[in-house]
Amino acid sequence: MSDLTDISVTEALVGLAGKKFSAVELAKAHIAAMESARALNAFITETPKLAMKQAIESDARRAAGRAGAMDGIPLGIKDLYCTKDVRTTAASHILGEFTPTYESTVTQKLFDAGCVMLGKTNLDEFAMGSSNITSYFGPAISPWSGKDPVKANRKLVPGGSSGGSSAAVAGRFAMAATGTDTGGSIRQPASFTGIVGMKPTYGRCSRWGIVAFASSLDQAGPMTRTVADAALMLRVMAGFDSKDSTSVDQAVPDFVTALGTSIKGMKIGIPREYRIDGISAEIDNLWQKGAAMLRDAGAEIVEISLPHTKYSLAVYYIIAPAEASSNLARYDGVRYGLRVPGENLINMYENTRAEGFGKEVRRRILIGTYVLSAGYYDAYYLKAQKVRRCIRNDFEEAFKKCDAILTPTAPSTAFAIGEKQDDPIQMYLNDVFTVPLNLVGLPGISVPVGLGSDGLPLGLQLIGRAFDEMTLFKAASALEKAANFNHKPPFMAGT
Amino acid sequence: MAYVQGQTGEWEMVIGLEVHAQVTSNAKLFSGAATEFGAAPNAQVSLVDAAFPGMLPVINGKCVEQAVRTGLGLQAEINLVSVFDRKNYFYADLPPGYQISQYKNPIVGKGEIVLDLADGTSRTIGITRLHLEQDAGKSMHDQSPNETYVDLNRAGVALMEIVSEPDMRSGEEAGAYLKKLRAIMRYLGTCDGNMEEGSMRCDVNLSMRRKGDTKLGTRCEIKNVNSIRFVQQAIEFESHRQVELLEGGNVVKQETRLWDTTKGETRAMRSKEEAHDYRYFPDPDLLPLKLDQKWVNDIKMTLPELPDQKKDRFIRDYGLKSYDAMVLVAERASADFFEAVAKGRDGKLAANWVTGEFFGALNKLGKTVNDSPVSAQALGELVDLISNQTISNRIAKDVFEAMLETGKGAAALVEEKGLRQVTDLGSIEKSIDEILTAHADKVAEYKSGKDKLFGFFVGQVMKTTGGKANPAVLNELLKKKLNS
Amino acid sequence: MSIDQTTVVKIAHLARLKIPTEEQKQVAGELNKILEWITQLDEVDVTAVEPMSSVNDVPLRWRDDIVTDGDKMADIMTNAPAKTADFFTVPKVVE
Ligand SMILES: [Mg+2]
Numbered sequence A: 001m002s003d004l005t006d007i008s009v010t011e012a013l014v015g016l017a018g019k020k021f022s023a024v025e026l027a028k029a030h031i032a033a034m035e036s037a038r039a040l041n042a043f044i045t046e047t048p049k050l051a052m053k054q055a056i057e058s059d060a061r062r063a064a065g066r067a068g069a070m071d072g073i074p075l076g077i078k079d080l081y082c083t084k085d086v087r088t089t090a091a092s093h094i095l096g097e098f099t100p101t102y103e104s105t106v107t108q109k110l111f112d113a114g115c116v117m118l119g120k121t122n123l124d125e126f127a128m129g130s131s132n133i134t135s136y137f138g139p140a141i142s143p144w145s146g147k148d149p150v151k152a153n154r155k156l157v158p159g160g161s162s163g164g165s166s167a168a169v170a171g172r173f174a175m176a177a178t179g180t181d182t183g184g185s186i187r188q189p190a191s192f193t194g195i196v197g198m199k200p201t202y203g204r205c206s207r208w209g210i211v212a213f214a215s216s217l218d219q220a221g222p223m224t225r226t227v228a229d230a231a232l233m234l235r236v237m238a239g240f241d242s243k244d245s246t247s248v249d250q251a252v253p254d255f256v257t258a259l260g261t262s263i264k265g266m267k268i269g270i271p272r273e274y275r276i277d278g279i280s281a282e283i284d285n286l287w288q289k290g291a292a293m294l295r296d297a298g299a300e301i302v303e304i305s306l307p308h309t310k311y312s313l314a315v316y317y318i319i320a321p322a323e324a325s326s327n328l329a330r331y332d333g334v335r336y337g338l339r340v341p342g343e344n345l346i347n348m349y350e351n352t353r354a355e356g357f358g359k360e361v362r363r364r365i366l367i368g369t370y371v372l373s374a375g376y377y378d379a380y381y382l383k384a385q386k387v388r389r390c391i392r393n394d395f396e397e398a399f400k401k402c403d404a405i406l407t408p409t410a411p412s413t414a415f416a417i418g419e420k421q422d423d424p425i426q427m428y429l430n431d432v433f434t435v436p437l438n439l440v441g442l443p444g445i446s447v448p449v450g451l452g453s454d455g456l457p458l459g460l461q462l463i464g465r466a467f468d469e470m471t472l473f474k475a476a477s478a479l480e481k482a483a484n485f486n487h488k489p490p491f492m493a494g495t
Numbered sequence B: 001m002a003y004v005q006g007q008t009g010e011w012e013m014v015i016g017l018e019v020h021a022q023v024t025s026n027a028k029l030f031s032g033a034a035t036e037f038g039a040a041p042n043a044q045v046s047l048v049d050a051a052f053p054g055m056l057p058v059i060n061g062k063c064v065e066q067a068v069r070t071g072l073g074l075q076a077e078i079n080l081v082s083v084f085d086r087k088n089y090f091y092a093d094l095p096p097g098y099q100i101s102q103y104k105n106p107i108v109g110k111g112e113i114v115l116d117l118a119d120g121t122s123r124t125i126g127i128t129r130l131h132l133e134q135d136a137g138k139s140m141h142d143q144s145p146n147e148t149y150v151d152l153n154r155a156g157v158a159l160m161e162i163v164s165e166p167d168m169r170s171g172e173e174a175g176a177y178l179k180k181l182r183a184i185m186r187y188l189g190t191c192d193g194n195m196e197e198g199s200m201r202c203d204v205n206l207s208m209r210r211k212g213d214t215k216l217g218t219r220c221e222i223k224n225v226n227s228i229r230f231v232q233q234a235i236e237f238e239s240h241r242q243v244e245l246l247e248g249g250n251v252v253k254q255e256t257r258l259w260d261t262t263k264g265e266t267r268a269m270r271s272k273e274e275a276h277d278y279r280y281f282p283d284p285d286l287l288p289l290k291l292d293q294k295w296v297n298d299i300k301m302t303l304p305e306l307p308d309q310k311k312d313r314f315i316r317d318y319g320l321k322s323y324d325a326m327v328l329v330a331e332r333a334s335a336d337f338f339e340a341v342a343k344g345r346d347g348k349l350a351a352n353w354v355t356g357e358f359f360g361a362l363n364k365l366g367k368t369v370n371d372s373p374v375s376a377q378a379l380g381e382l383v384d385l386i387s388n389q390t391i392s393n394r395i396a397k398d399v400f401e402a403m404l405e406t407g408k409g410a411a412a413l414v415e416e417k418g419l420r421q422v423t424d425l426g427s428i429e430k431s432i433d434e435i436l437t438a439h440a441d442k443v444a445e446y447k448s449g450k451d452k453l454f455g456f457f458v459g460q461v462m463k464t465t466g467g468k469a470n471p472a473v474l475n476e477l478l479k480k481k482l483n484s
Numbered sequence C: 001m002s003i004d005q006t007t008v009v010k011i012a013h014l015a016r017l018k019i020p021t022e023e024q025k026q027v028a029g030e031l032n033k034i035l036e037w038i039t040q041l042d043e044v045d046v047t048a049v050e051p052m053s054s055v056n057d058v059p060l061r062w063r064d065d066i067v068t069d070g071d072k073m074a075d076i077m078t079n080a081p082a083k084t085a086d087f088f089t090v091p092k093v094v095e
């Protein structure tokens, strides 16, 4: 491991500004690290040439005094973001060698700020999963390894769906990465790999150019090693986009200014219902520890009630597949991507989609098709949309009593590849704490707080009011400081 | 109401029409690609229209305004909140695998259209709703033996789907409905109504029931009939087909059919055979469409006078017969032309000339009001010459012919050809005297009671004056002389 | 509301996914498990609750009626798995 790969974005920017090293050196170190970490399968497509070109340009800009907010920072880009002239797969066979002629709004913003792209990171196919095992390109593997008998000697999942991004950031072969979060896909992998993952308010980041999974839930966000890096990176990624009708025209504050400020008097809600629903003692302990840290930092801990959140997963597993079944109808072998011949148009569709989509994606398309179909719409889809409103009402009530809410991010530490694979519902339960936010559009951040008894990282999630990421960063930075999580994964690229 | 005569009695048609009218706009409903007709294949396609990964719809405000204008023109309720839904189905020319449409909450609710029928009666046809939706692309099945070609130029173009109540009872009514709807949209500037270019398409829902029955029969939907004449022919064919089935003891199968223009028959569509389940749900890429009542009111203030109002005004202000008024308002261009001719003149005379000689001439020349060789101003000048008795109505017809041929003005032609009407009493009297003298025998016959000969004397005088004698003066003088 | 093999065939066809006959029963089983789990929503009384399909309460923004896009045939066609001249092509459809 080189010194250049173990520093934070914030530190790197200081180093670049102080001419301690160049963007080219930073890029080279990361490209080498990326190549040495191929066993983790974190990248679907590596773009070292592009990275070098961008790094050279970055150094030129800096020399000319025109450096952007993240100039020279080497990133992993989740392979759900369409990138101009770089193959974009969504980790699916159905996109074939699809190479966009356009750049997603968020990656464009990152490039405009000077970022360097190392490559496209692995993910669950179409972001459908919590483990990265549904990728057509094979699973991404966590740089962490477990101590307990089940997990020792087995490869662990880096979480999902943004598993390639979490593995690369935790494994020190990307300084930061983009993720997308539909039900927890940024926060859960962040928790599994001991990094910070931020899902902003729905509408904060443009969805334009990001392959859609469930349009009313999808949101882009940063995955970093520190809260400060997340604040910095979100500011670059966020902003109104007239090309996305669900993008909200709200000023983007300088989130970095929230860091390290006092949280004295801030009210932190602890949802009563989450405690009794049989979570493990280990998780409960960590959660209480986190609450105590915030209390010690000056916050007031208040009990709140979110009575309907326990239905979130069921609601999610109606709404997300319903939207996905429609969003994925465009993959039909006509204009781009895979085509498997058939004797007529219908057979061509059926062959292409059967071969092009993996098992989990097919399963969700079928569920989604079913819950929208004649005779079942009211019982499933409409009902889910109604319970969704109940969940939102709960949060609105709760935020009358508190400024942010603290919960565990995930119900467990990372599991081994192969575990939970036979039972989709077991897998879906991973998102129990993260999914409610997507249903109501609220921002959430996962901060690494400690290790479980198996030696694996665990994060806590902070939930904020809509468009109040500032409060969230404030609380997250206090939690980060108190937790002082300085554990590193056994695998660090280049070591 | 026309009934279909079957073997066992009379049958009544029940017809409802679904019209897809292309919204007049520069850009598409949810993308910035152009809507112009006749572009090279796939030249007017954006990544949104072709449903590339990550592409998102953003609505064109003009299309919303056009839908509201049309709704107001149909005296319909405007829904201040409406929702865009996805209608899910797979087809080669539907790139996203769904059509963005409005299902449960359309932008426009119930309205109506009044039809003026040829027999002078009128009927009110209910409008069920109008909603905004995207058009699909075009599939061409006859370009290659084993492939269908797809052109996405139309994909995403804004359509208004206008659904009528099943209120029509004959092909004539269906035709009148389409003409009236088209006229209203053209007046409003919301759809050019050009059926040849596909900017107005019609689906016909037709069922039959025995005269006097109130229960609806099973209907068939005839898709995409692309002219008013074909709609009427399709109704004619389909109504007889259904009556034959029903009288033969068979049932009518609810199905989608196609109008085959070459064979002049409807037939079941193969590709639409399977039962559809469109799985409508609100498009999560779009938020509900909310309108401001004041904005709607403002649009209402800018609506032009529509055909029905114009017709009433023509009857009231120009003293026109209802039929003439109806003919004149059918197209905004004719109505405007008429008004330009009639302004400050005798309205009835102007109407007679516009609907008579003028329309007749256009018809013969295959021209429209817009490219007419005679301007409204020129025709007005001719009407003036009739009104101030410079020429008679009969002479005026010759002058009009000359105007068409030469493009010269009416007054100039009258002067050039010396067609000025003779109103001078002395000279007309002189002609009468000559004729009466020359036909003394006929004068005697007339005096003994053969009144019909009056016309003969008029004709003779006209002949000697080259038709220029003022008919009124001539009549009066002649009567006086003969009766003296 | 349990999914049987016929229903699997029906929805698979609606979704244009070929599922081999021998797999249909198993798929039905998997889907039923998920649907059964979802029935927990029956506990919630949602009478008088309006469905919520989008989280932001802002009205839909409108674009101006200006041609800003199109005329990019190369971009549109470059990834096409089958094309002839400037058309996408698919197996022949009989109407
Ligand atoms: Mg329809």
Ligand SMILES: [Zn+2]
Binding pocket: B020, B133, B161
């Ligand atoms: Zn329609």
